[in-house]
Amino acid sequence: MWKEFKEFIAQGSVMDAAIGFVLGLAFKAIIDSIVNGLLMPIVGYLTAGIDFSSLKIVLKEATDVAEEVAITYGQIIEAVISFVLISFFLFLVVKGLNNMRKKREAMMAAEAESEEAEEEAQTELELLQEIRDLMKAEQESR
Numbered sequence: 551m552w553k554e555f556k557e558f559i560a561q562g563s564v565m566d567a568a569i570g571f572v573l574g575l576a577f578k579a580i581i582d583s584i585v586n587g588l589l590m591p592i593v594g595y596l597t598a599g600i601d602f603s604s605l606k607i608v609l610k611e612a613t614d615v616a617e618e619v620a621i622t623y624g625q626i627i628e629a630v631i632s633f634v635l636i637s638f639f640l641f642l643v644v645k646g647l648n649n650m651r652k653k654r655e656a657m658m659a660a661e662a663e664s665e666e667a668e669e670e671a672q673t674e675l676e677l678l679q680e681i682r683d684l685m686k687a688e689q690e691s692r
Contacts, residue, residue, distance in 0.1 A: 581636055589635045602628040 558564065594600070605624025612618035 581639060584639060585632055585635045589639070590632070593631060593635070602631070 602624040603622075605627065606620040606622045608618060608620045610616070610619040
């Protein structure tokens with residue numbers, strides 16, 4: 551059983567998943583910093599500085615004995631705004647990557663076509679050289 555476990559862990563797919571997970575966490579930190587440091591202040595500016603996280607409906611005021619009971623709907627609004635901003639940012643990243651991939655594929659296709667044209671030109675040149683050699687050999691034999 552231990553041997554099977556070691557084989558399972560050492561498989562490439564498990565290692566690929568682990569590496570992808572770590573890279574995903576690092577990428578999440580980048581996205582969070584962009585959303586929280588760049589985009590959320592813009593949203594705050596556009597909404598006249600409303601702090602969504604503090605919005606709530608108080609059901610029962612705090613007393614000396616009990617804490618306040620409240621529905622904190624502002625946190626939900628903030629989470630939805632963050633989700634939309636993160637989704638939009640990821641959309642832009644994926645769109646940019648897809649455009650770069652398309653350009654790269656187009657360049658590779660153009661390169662392959664030029665190589666084929668080069669090979670075709672060499673083949674034609676070789677045929678012409680063979681014809682020339684045959685004609686020379688025929689003239690010499692006369």
